[in-house]
């Protein structure tokens with residue numbers, strides 16, 4: 001069977017070349033967007049998705065502001081060529097490699113003194129390339145929880161390896177927690193490797 005092209009792709013036909021939606025008035029991305037596969041994260045400012053059926057690339061960006069009276073929340077999704085997508089993916093790979101090498105070197109001494117469970121949290125957070133994660137996501141991904149998890153995080157914060165932040169999940173997307181300075185809930189705790197870049 002011939003490889004599907006964007007012209008006869010059932011996912012891409014529902015997305016089109018360009019999507020701009022206002023999330024704050026309840027507009028939503030077409031359901032087909034959920035079928036795309038993330039191939040570059042948000043590290044360098046652009047998320048790149050790839051269509052699993054035809055290989056077409058899309059960039060995704062979301063901008064929010066919660067200033068009273070000036071609040072907005074918009075998402076832009078754009079079909080991009082293979083070269084443009086590859087450029088973003090490659091630069092992210094280079095960045096990731098450099099970041100991890102530098103961070104692991106920085107942490108070398110302290111990592112060797114950690115308990116295995118603490119070390120796994122630190123190595124996991126290094127993989128987020130300085131973005132950090134919400135506590136429930138870390139617990140779920142590493143299969144830890146309860147008092148045990150609490151003790152690990154507390155110990156790493158005390159040792160000055162992790163930074164703890166309280167965040168307010170603006171939109172309850174799977175691993176997305178957005179910092180919000182005024183309205184936070186005590187259960188939303190976010191951890192990142194120090195120093196935060």
Ligand SMILES: [Zn+2]
Pocket residue numbers: 005006009010011012013051052053054055056
């Ligand atoms: Zn497609």
